[in-house]
Amino acid sequence: MRALGSSLALAALCAAGSAAQRPPPSQAAAAAARFDHDKHRKLFPACETCHRGAVDVTAPLWPDPASCAACHDGVIEERVSWQPPAERRRSNQRFGHSPGAEVKSIPAAQCVDCHAEKGAPWMSVERVALGPCLDCHEIKTAHLAAPDTACAICHLPLVRAVRLTRQDIAGFPEPPSHEQPGFAQGSGHGAAAKRVTPVTPSCSVCHARDFCLQCHVDAPEQAPIQALPSDPRATAIVARLQPPPSHADESFLARHGEIVRRSATECAACHTQESCLACHVARPRVARGLRRAEPGRGTGALVHRVRPSWHGDDFAGGHSQRAAAAPATCAGCHVRADCLDCHRPDAARAAGYHPPGFLARHPAAAYGREASCSDCHNVGNFCTSCHARAGLKAAAGLLRSGYHDANRFFAVGHGGAARQSLETCVSCHTERDCLPCHSALGGRRFNPHGPGFDPNRLIKKNPQVCTACHGTAIPTR
Amino acid sequence: MSSLARLVLGVIVVASALPVTGRAQAYRLRVDTRVQAVAYRGNTLDSIPVGDTVTGSTGGPVTRDGFAVTCIGSDPYCRFFRPGSVVHAAPVTAAADFTLWGLGLPGLSIRATGRLVGDLSSAHNWPGTDSHVQLLEGYAEYAAEHLTAQLGRQVVASRFGFTGFDGGRLAYRTGQRGLEVAGYGGWGLARGAALPVTSPALNPLDDFQPRQRQLVAGAGAGWVAERFDVRLSYLREVDPRVDYFVGERAGVDLAVRPAAGWSLVGGADYDLAAGWWGSAEGTLGYADPSGRVAATVGLRRYRPHFDLWTIWGAFSPVPYRAVQGSVAFTPVAPLRLRVRGESYTFEDADVSTPLVAYETSGWRFAWGATYTPSNAWTVDGGYHSEFGPGASSRGFEGSVSYAPGERVALSVHAATLDRPLEFRFDQSSLQLYGAEVLYRPSPRASFHLDASGYAEDRARPDAAAFDWNQLRVSARVVLLFGSGADFANLPPAVRRMPGGRMAR
Numbered sequence: 001m002r003a004l005g006s007s008l009a010l011a012a013l014c015a016a017g018s019a020a021q022r023p024p025p026s027q028a029a030a031a032a033a034r035f036d037h038d039k040h041r042k043l044f045p046a047c048e049t050c051h052r053g054a055v056d057v058t059a060p061l062w063p064d065p066a067s068c069a070a071c072h073d074g075v076i077e078e079r080v081s082w083q084p085p086a087e088r089r090r091s092n093q094r095f096g097h098s099p100g101a102e103v104k105s106i107p108a109a110q111c112v113d114c115h116a117e118k119g120a121p122w123m124s125v126e127r128v129a130l131g132p133c134l135d136c137h138e139i140k141t142a143h144l145a146a147p148d149t150a151c152a153i154c155h156l157p158l159v160r161a162v163r164l165t166r167q168d169i170a171g172f173p174e175p176p177s178h179e180q181p182g183f184a185q186g187s188g189h190g191a192a193a194k195r196v197t198p199v200t201p202s203c204s205v206c207h208a209r210d211f212c213l214q215c216h217v218d219a220p221e222q223a224p225i226q227a228l229p230s231d232p233r234a235t236a237i238v239a240r241l242q243p244p245p246s247h248a249d250e251s252f253l254a255r256h257g258e259i260v261r262r263s264a265t266e267c268a269a270c271h272t273q274e275s276c277l278a279c280h281v282a283r284p285r286v287a288r289g290l291r292r293a294e295p296g297r298g299t300g301a302l303v304h305r306v307r308p309s310w311h312g313d314d315f316a317g318g319h320s321q322r323a324a325a326a327p328a329t330c331a332g333c334h335v336r337a338d339c340l341d342c343h344r345p346d347a348a349r350a351a352g353y354h355p356p357g358f359l360a361r362h363p364a365a366a367y368g369r370e371a372s373c374s375d376c377h378n379v380g381n382f383c384t385s386c387h388a389r390a391g392l393k394a395a396a397g398l399l400r401s402g403y404h405d406a407n408r409f410f411a412v413g414h415g416g417a418a419r420q421s422l423e424t425c426v427s428c429h430t431e432r433d434c435l436p437c438h439s440a441l442g443g444r445r446f447n448p449h450g451p452g453f454d455p456n457r458l459i460k461k462n463p464q465v466c467t468a469c470h471g472t473a474i475p476t477r
Numbered sequence: 478m479s480s481l482a483r484l485v486l487g488v489i490v491v492a493s494a495l496p497v498t499g500r501a502q503a504y505r506l507r508v509d510t511r512v513q514a515v516a517y518r519g520n521t522l523d524s525i526p527v528g529d530t531v532t533g534s535t536g537g538p539v540t541r542d543g544f545a546v547t548c549i550g551s552d553p554y555c556r557f558f559r560p561g562s563v564v565h566a567a568p569v570t571a572a573a574d575f576t577l578w579g580l581g582l583p584g585l586s587i588r589a590t591g592r593l594v595g596d597l598s599s600a601h602n603w604p605g606t607d608s609h610v611q612l613l614e615g616y617a618e619y620a621a622e623h624l625t626a627q628l629g630r631q632v633v634a635s636r637f638g639f640t641g642f643d644g645g646r647l648a649y650r651t652g653q654r655g656l657e658v659a660g661y662g663g664w665g666l667a668r669g670a671a672l673p674v675t676s677p678a679l680n681p682l683d684d685f686q687p688r689q690r691q692l693v694a695g696a697g698a699g700w701v702a703e704r705f706d707v708r709l710s711y712l713r714e715v716d717p718r719v720d721y722f723v724g725e726r727a728g729v730d731l732a733v734r735p736a737a738g739w740s741l742v743g744g745a746d747y748d749l750a751a752g753w754w755g756s757a758e759g760t761l762g763y764a765d766p767s768g769r770v771a772a773t774v775g776l777r778r779y780r781p782h783f784d785l786w787t788i789w790g791a792f793s794p795v796p797y798r799a800v801q802g803s804v805a806f807t808p809v810a811p812l813r814l815r816v817r818g819e820s821y822t823f824e825d826a827d828v829s830t831p832l833v834a835y836e837t838s839g840w841r842f843a844w845g846a847t848y849t850p851s852n853a854w855t856v857d858g859g860y861h862s863e864f865g866p867g868a869s870s871r872g873f874e875g876s877v878s879y880a881p882g883e884r885v886a887l888s889v890h891a892a893t894l895d896r897p898l899e900f901r902f903d904q905s906s907l908q909l910y911g912a913e914v915l916y917r918p919s920p921r922a923s924f925h926l927d928a929s930g931y932a933e934d935r936a937r938p939d940a941a942a943f944d945w946n947q948l949r950v951s952a953r954v955v956l957l958f959g960s961g962a963d964f965a966n967l968p969p970a971v972r973r974m975p976g977g978r979m980a981r
Contacts, residue, residue: 313805325730326706367867378669413833450793454752
């Protein structure tokens with residue numbers, strides 16, 4: 001029942017957003033060109049004089065334009081170019097004089113009973129005078145405020161008003177009931193739709209099932225919706241689903257998973273699995289509580305993947321701690337391929353994590369370790385191989401000059417720079433370059449160990465590192 | 478067409494056929510193909526007798542026509558590089574990301590990400606194109622409410638980076654309490670690569686290399702609560718040949734959300750093998766939920782980590798400490814301003830180098846602005862400057878983008894750069910210009926073209942001041958295939974809506 005109420009709220013929400021979408025009626029222009037009955041009221045004593053079809057179905061409803069020329073001959077009166085409508089008027093009224101109308105005439109009724117307000121002067125006619133209609137059918141409200149059960153008295157269901165175009169339908173006036181507070185709720189339009197089983201006829205005057213399908217994910221489970229026939233023209237009244245107030249809460253994005261896990265029933269009224277997968281692309285499992293989008297079921301809420309505000313402006317550069325602290329949170333929206341795209345960059349990539357042209361300025365960023373390069377780049381495969389091809393390749397030994405500003409003393413003074421930027425040195429140099437001076441087995445025996453070096457721990461963890469310089473005679477402190 | 482190009486084409490064709498052949502299961506396949514054509518200057522190794530060299534302005538030997546040379550011990554010749562002819566390269570990668578589920582057992586899926594990599598040019602000299610076939614991930618996963626098990630090649634993300642291995646991983650979650658414990662193990666891959674450390678592709682200079690892959694074992698325990706996330710991580714890598722450690726580290730990561738918009742994130746790791754603290758960081762951030770203001774201030778410590786099959790850890794790399802901050806805000810609706818900066822200082826290296834001066838601290842900052850006069854147009858500009866040990870750079874950059882809808886995006890960009898380097902003859906000025914086009918005819922396909930040019934003016938005191946001008950043209954095609962809920966047929970009413978579904 002709860003689900004039903006929630007889902008019924010959708011249609012009302014849809015309807016609430018539909019008024020602004022309606023263009024002006026398409027037949028308004030035709031109405032402006034109508035014959036001015038009031039101006040001719042002294043000439044015609046009876047309606048049937050011109051509209052013989054109203055009483056004789058075999059006769060035309062409209063007069064011959066040539067009969068106008070009897071007066072409008074350019075001498076007595078100026079010529080007119082009035083022509084009867086080329087086609088039958090498009091309408092959803094049950095009453096009419098055309099061959100396709102459901103009720104062509106009402107016995108004992110006079111023309112003015114339907115086409116003139118009560119007490120109106122002769123020939124002050126309207127296409128349909130609503131007052132007499134409402135009076136005759138004992139409807140005590142304004143036209144559009146008529147009870148839901150009353151609409152079908154005069155109007156055909158939309159699906160049977162086959163001559164109406166999408167534009168006509170889009171121009172339907174919106175009943176004031178649809179603007180009432182609470183109409184968006186299940187107790188509003190939902191209850192109204194169920195006043196008559198299986199569906200209140202007044203709904204079907206303007207709507208068909210396709211209209212409901214714009215929002216109702218649970219359409220197959222809703223008897224009133226299923227009772228409405230399908231008609232694609234019904235989507236001419238465009239519905240927009242508005243998110244409920246709970247979704248505006250700042251913490252909703254963070255909390256929605258917990259809510260869904262507790263009960264997906266409420267969510268399933270508005271959302272299909274597609275909603276979940278718009279963001280949770282890597283986790284089809286999270287969507288299992290909802291229904292699949294499929295023919296006959298509304299799309300419901302369309303979720304657009306948005307960047308959370310807490311990502312800030314430079315999240316790519318500082319996301320590592322958050323990702324390490326709660327990797328499952330990232331996995332909610334990101335697939336592993338998103339990570340690998342940067343963390344395992346491919347050789348043909350033009351730009352991505354780094355801005356265009358980063359290659360030219362990477363020495364500064366790499367020296368200063370603006371980020372940990374080796375998180376994404378293998379030094380041997382990426383840095384060293386490229387440097388070697390560019391000529392940045394140490395030949396053998398360090399006691400030479402040339403590359404480092406041709407400073408002849410660089411080799412004996414490189415220690416500080418090397419300890420600061422050892423990763424940078426390694427991008428061009430191999431261990432062989434260092435051992436001639438730093439090995440304890442020969443050469444110059446310069447001690448490379450600096451602050452924080454713990455030989456005992458290193459011997460315990462991996463004595464092979466020590467043997468590279470010390471052989472088997474590894475000293476301990 | 479080379480054999481590699483035919484192979485890439487074949488993969489795409491097979492992938493295109495999958496929607497038909499794989500209809501029984503739900504699957505997703507993303508094929509991302511990129512190719513780049515590059516022209517850049519090459520270099521030629523040359524030599525000169527030691528006796529023919531002269532002393533240059535900085536005291537080192539140079540050729541008579543001004544090339545700084547490298548002279549080695551008793552070698553009678555000194556060597557140097559001359560500018561070579563233009564080199565052409567055409568690196569190409571075809572990456573496929575594949576997920577298959579609906580295999581009869583709920584929760585069971587198969588995931589794989591692989592690449593074909595190569596250089597279509599005859600020179601075959603583009604770095605990073607070995608090996609030609611790379612499997613980044615490929616594993617079977619079983620995921621239930623409380624349990625996730627993975628078996629195969631996979632990558633585990635932690636504060637130690639992306640650890641790749643061939644093996645298994647098991648994670649247990651308590652559900653609503655937010656607790657998770659996980660353990661994994663297997664044969665490891667090299668850092669920053671989808672290749673084992675034994676691969677020749679990782680050893681371009683013929684350095685010492687392990688003979689066997691390291692064994693990897695790791696564990697993690699995390700707690701995700703409403704106001705905070707915390708995770709402890711442990712990772713050890715062992716050389717199976719001698720049963721010695723390649724690395725052993727432990728770390729902690731923490732993210733606290735004390736109030737709406739506020740966050741405090743940080744972490745630290747300790748190198749159990751070396752006996753010292755590694756990197757650590759802590760950042761206090763505020764992001765206005767409306768997105769108008771975002772600011773951070775933080776402290777950072779960085780120390781590189783070296784595997785123990787190298788000797789580099791014994792050279793005692795010293796860490797640096799940094800203070801950093803950033804602010805981005807929107808003073809008026811279409812304008813976004815941003816500024817960030819960082820200052821860092823290395824710890825004492827405990828070494829005396831009277832003959833060589835070098836920097837021990839540095840800074841970097843950048844500012845920029847993004848102006849979005851309409852949904853279609855974006856104008857972005859900025860300036861960055863950094864100065865520190867070894868190198869510095871400064872320059873402007875800007876771009877103009879036009880994206881009238883979801884389908885097409887055009888962009889032009891340009892940048893200037895001054896790049897003085899420490900310890901090297903590479904004072905250069907560079908101008909970068911380029912344009913790119915993105916065309917996305919459907920959500921399942923996108924095409925991307927990019928062309929960039931680099932014009933360099935190298936201010937070098939010797940004759941090796943040849944330019945580094947480059948022209949790069951790249952193309953990218955991304956195709957998405959798949960079935961599943963998000964690709965199921967939409968309701969007929971929606972399909973018939975004028976303007977399609979996007980009209981809503």
